[in-house]
Amino acid sequence: MSVRAKRLFGGVKIPSRKLSAGSPILPLEGVEEVCIPVRQHIGAPATPVVQAGQRVKRGELIAKSSAPISANIHASVAGTVKAVEERPDGKGSTVLCVVLTREGEEEAFLPPLTNPSKEEILARIEEAGIVGMGGAGFPSHVKLRPSTPVDTLLLNGAECEPYLTCDDALMRSHCDEIVRGAKYLAAALGAERILIGIEKNKPEAISAFSGALEVVPLKKKYPMGSEKHIVYTCTGRKIPLGKLPAAVGVDVQNVATAFAVYEAIEKGKPLIERVVTLSGKGAKEQKNLLCPVGAPLSSLIRACGGEQGAVKLVAGGPMTGTALVGEEAVVTKTSSGFLLLSRGETNAEKPTACINCGRCGNVCPMKLLPMQIEFYTEVKDYEAAEKYGGATSCIECGACGYVCPARRPLLQSIRAAKAALRRKV
Numbered sequence: 299m300s301v302r303a304k305r306l307f308g309g310v311k312i313p314s315r316k317l318s319a320g321s322p323i324l325p326l327e328g329v330e331e332v333c334i335p336v337r338q339h340i341g342a343p344a345t346p347v348v349q350a351g352q353r354v355k356r357g358e359l360i361a362k363s364s365a366p367i368s369a370n371i372h373a374s375v376a377g378t379v380k381a382v383e384e385r386p387d388g389k390g391s392t393v394l395c396v397v398l399t400r401e402g403e404e405e406a407f408l409p410p411l412t413n414p415s416k417e418e419i420l421a422r423i424e425e426a427g428i429v430g431m432g433g434a435g436f437p438s439h440v441k442l443r444p445s446t447p448v449d450t451l452l453l454n455g456a457e458c459e460p461y462l463t464c465d466d467a468l469m470r471s472h473c474d475e476i477v478r479g480a481k482y483l484a485a486a487l488g489a490e491r492i493l494i495g496i497e498k499n500k501p502e503a504i505s506a507f508s509g510a511l512e513v514v515p516l517k518k519k520y521p522m523g524s525e526k527h528i529v530y531t532c533t534g535r536k537i538p539l540g541k542l543p544a545a546v547g548v549d550v551q552n553v554a555t556a557f558a559v560y561e562a563i564e565k566g567k568p569l570i571e572r573v574v575t576l577s578g579k580g581a582k583e584q585k586n587l588l589c590p591v592g593a594p595l596s597s598l599i600r601a602c603g604g605e606q607g608a609v610k611l612v613a614g615g616p617m618t619g620t621a622l623v624g625e626e627a628v629v630t631k632t633s634s635g636f637l638l639l640s641r642g643e644t645n646a647e648k649p650t651a652c653i654n655c656g657r658c659g660n661v662c663p664m665k666l667l668p669m670q671i672e673f674y675t676e677v678k679d680y681e682a683a684e685k686y687g688g689a690t691s692c693i694e695c696g697a698c699g700y701v702c703p704a705r706r707p708l709l710q711s712i713r714a715a716k717a718a719l720r721r722k723v
């Protein structure tokens with residue numbers, strides 16, 4: 299069954315560049331060492347519970363959730379703990395990691411559950427360390443306990459960022475498992491209705507889900523997959539500023555999260571691996587790879603035949619991703635992809651002065667004034683950036699910077715303003 303989508307305000311039409319579309323999910327081979335960060339989620343880092351020299355099985359708890367908003371971390375391979383230490387994160391900083399040397403195949407999964415109750419589902423999701431896998435990484439057991447009643451579960455299969463195809467690959471090959479995971483999620487929420495929103499450039503996925511769930515085929519427009527916007531386009535409900543989808547009776551979960559929930563309940567498998575897209579013309583091949591959490595980016599690049607003239611490395615998609623300064627980055631629970639961009643895929647032109655064309659405001663899906671935010675951020679008047687531009691309502695989609703003819707670094711300014719305003723609270 300298919301439901302008609304509402305129109306998205308603003309947004310931009312951008313080339314999909316889905317170079318790995320149609321690629322099957324291939325297991326990442328040859329990973330001898332994984333480096334697992336204890337913070338892969340929003341909230342407090344997990345506390346390591348293993349020491350150097352200790353043997354661990356695949357699926358064993360290695361770092362324990364340390365606060366109400368935190369998540370457990372498990373060994374993604376069997377082996378020996380080489381170190382628990384700070385390691386570079388590829389973004390110019392360091393992060394505490396549990397480093398495992400791979401040896402053997404022993405597993406320590408949880409017992410599978412049959413006909414679990416709502417509380418058993420929630421407890422398993424927490425135990426398995428499941429977090430939102432669409433990018434935010436909010437611990438799922440917290441998100442699934444909303445303070446207001448939820449009647450609709452909305453699965454996000456939009457995958458509107460260029461290049462990324464990991465969700466599409468999962469939807470094409472694991473529709474039944476995602477549906478089962480969605481039913482557990484709906485049961486945990488007490489939601490009667492399950493919808494799935496998928497952009498129309500994924501016809502195979504739309505057809506796979508058509509007999510199983512209410513499918514909302516979405517127009518290909520960026521940022522269709524933003525939580526606020528997919529809720530409106532799929533349900534017609536508008537989330538008030540500063541509120542979460544639960545305020546309008548909706549809970550949004552990424553399709554990969556639903557798949558992880560299925561695996562945690564029916565196989566007892568914690569969240570220890572995920573599908574990651576390695577793409578960009580700076581890689582010899584572009585693939586969707588099933589990777590253990592903690593796998594080094596270099597192993598994904600090797601699996602794609604190596605690099606060929608890459609000038610920029612990005613973790614995530616080109617619109618919202620983070621530029622990397624080195625190959626030390628590793629796969630985390632929220633890694634949707636890594637891009638090796640060639641010269642022709644990046645814009646190296648220098649910014650020029652704003653010409654007040656207004657395009658950035660016209661495409662902003664939050665109806666903000668990005669040029670005002672940037673102007674006031676440059677003079678460090680962050681209150682004015684909020685008052686006249688609406689800085690804190692920005693969802694950081696990057697659509698404004700994409701259309702700017704002066705190539706102003708709008709998103710960087712907005713992020714700086716938001717960070718400064720947070721510090722003042």
Ligand code: SF4
Nearest residue numbers: 662692693695696698
């Ligand atoms: S101001 Fe924020 S929400 Fe608006 S287009 Fe720019 S990045 Fe997106």
Ligand code: SF4
Nearest residue numbers: 652653655656658702
């Ligand atoms: S799109 Fe760029 S040049 Fe046009 S008003 Fe916005 S910041 Fe200025």
